[in-house]
Amino acid sequence: MDSSKRIVFLIDMQSFYASVEKAANPDIRDKPIVVAGDPKRRSGVVLAACPLAKAYGVTTAEALWQAEQKCRHLVVVRPRMEMYMHVSLQITRIFESFTDLVEPYSIDEQFLDVTGSLSLFGEPREIARKIRERVKQETGIVCRVGIGENKILAKMACDNFAKKREDGTFWLKKAELGETLWTLPIEKLFGVGSRMKRHFHRMGIYRIQQLADLSPGVLMRRWGVNGEVLWNTAHGIDESPVSPRAHDVQKGIGHHMTLPRDYHTAEEIKVVLLELCEEVCRRARSKGLMGQVVSVGCRGADLAAGNGFYRQMKLAEPTHDATALYMGVCHLFERHWQHLPVRSVRVNLGQLAPDNVVQLSLFDDTPRRRSLGLVMDDIRRRYGNDAIVRAVSVLKAGQAKERAKKIGGHYK
Template sequence: MTRQIFLIDGQSFYASVEKAAHPEYRDKPVAVGDPARLNGIILAACPIAKSYGVTTASRVGEALAKCPELIVIRPRMRTYIQISLLITQIFESYTDLVEPYSIDEQFLDVTGSLNYFGSPHELARRIQDHVHLSTGVLTRVGIGPTKVLAKMATDNYAKKIPEGIFELSFDKLESTLWKLPVHHMFMVASAMTRHFTRMGLTCIGDIACMEFGEFKQRMRREMGKQSDIQAGYYWQIARGIDPSPVVAGIRHQLKSVSHGKALRWSLYTGLKDIEIVLLELVIEVCRRTRRHHYMGSVVSVSAAETDGKRSTWFSRQTTLPQPTSLTHEVAAAAHKLFIEHWSGLPLSNLSVSLSQLTDDSMIQLTLFEDRSLAYRKERAIDGIKHRYGSDAIVRASSLMEAGVARERAEQIGGHYK
């Protein structure tokens, strides 16, 4: 049986939630960002704001220059997550195969639901109305026999038509998808677009209509022998081939735990201030690793450096003597990595990750330290933070001006709750 898969996207999701909460803004340009920070970025803009040239990821100051009447609303990430979960529940009333792809995009396999709700188009319209009446959020629906076609149907067609519904089936590819420029293909960004252009492949159909062997040879000439896997991946996407099923839920096996922070480079010029943030990131990484009952064997540190004129970036990793999620052990390794590879320029971004995760039910003991006692202490601190908030107990260094832990405690994903 041919599958019927939806990719449903919330239109300007954050902005739609805010307009639903503020009916007085219905016919006004609205964007979500921090109005107090002109250098901050726009997270979402409603269609009216976009008509003035306001785009996602543009600076707040730039957006206001293009649209002086723009209403910039501070983000409320907790609310957006709650609305996203409510939308998931609505989808689950039509099918039990709902797979969140992002906070505003979800895959639905409705193959078994059509006997109850009619054609794919009728069901898509019904879901759109249900979501809009319940949340005020408008949605666009891409329909296809595979997840990748449903995704490209949403991005390239459903988002651009008033009805917000478009079906992309295999028999329509030649007359629709294959005529689009290659950068409209799923997972093709600017760098890959340049590669394809140099290969003479300017449209998606140029890839889809080529024999796989020839396409692989072209990829090898352009990118080397290591590109064989990529060749198979892009050739299948161009043809809409995607055997992956819609998997209910979002829980997957963790491969790593990471935490990062964008910094104002003019404030983080010296090692003393940077060390404070580095330790805070390690604390959060270790806490999250313990929450999932893991330990890690590889510590990675990444940093972006700039002085306003020059910019550099590095990412380095090291293997630990034994798996751990103890703060002081991870912090020592992270600090050593940073010192060895930092050029001395101010930092604009810093992140730490712990990978090669293993179960923490068994702990390696050592002769010179009671690691079991250290874990009990850290888990007691975890319990306090879980009950009273992540800023209920912090290191004294986090109370200094360079500390960001208390600010992060008021945020979700780097944005205000």
């Protein structure tokens, strides 16, 4: 093994939510289960399916009613995000006992750079075996390990090969791409979604080998920087480090909500927009940030028609005050909403900056509004997010009290 090359793992938890539920409840360990939301509140989508459920054709992200038709004795479990986050942190601590270079990629995927751990724990496959055994023993969850000399190779090793192997481990080596990665369909390349797949098919490119054989200039002329990234990915080129603090820099703070029913009037929709402004500003204040670019999105009830909009504007001054943000949100909403039923809404605050420098005004009591916001944050922190809400939130359109029961859009 070349000592100059890094050894990077991408470790993925198999059917994470479903595996956590099975580990917590022995009565369902041998049954086909899915973790899914509440169909009455338009969250009846499969979030995770165990291997037994997948054997019946059940897939992640399909409607719950479709999954139940495929498997009549399917066990449906409501998501418990608080528990999943706790187990994810427990698994992170296991990884950190092997290396201090651990970078979370999602709640069920993490990168590890074990280059400096080889002398302590053995060669890469041996380290992967030890990690898999500890995770299984301490949490009851099966994990798969992709190995590569960088993050992109480790990710594709896990997604395309490790998940299909009995030992759950695969080492994707750059020198062997011609016999491994390049033989796969073009959609198996990281970064190629359904739309890009169609573009490549129109170009006559069906396998990763064909993309790898192209000159990078051909892709750059068509897709700019993204074309170069795809060429680099096909050749296993990635210089990004595994960094525990990779996600500390935040570019925006946003909140999205799928509504429990179609909202038809501006009055109803604005209630939820105000609630989202409150949540976005609360999170901004907690991080000591303000933002000057506000974005608003509404998705229409008719998904097939593609109705809806997503627009942004720059505010006169940076803010983390809900009222100021709401005024900008309403301006965008009133300008771009086409008076069609709305299924989901989104509010985002971008162009973030520290809130310790503020431009004072003779005509605007910013310090007082900031103090009021911090007091409200403290009340919610002590007594719950629904301890103090806007008066409109008690109306039928309000969702603040229901949202307070959730983490990441799912029930705790």
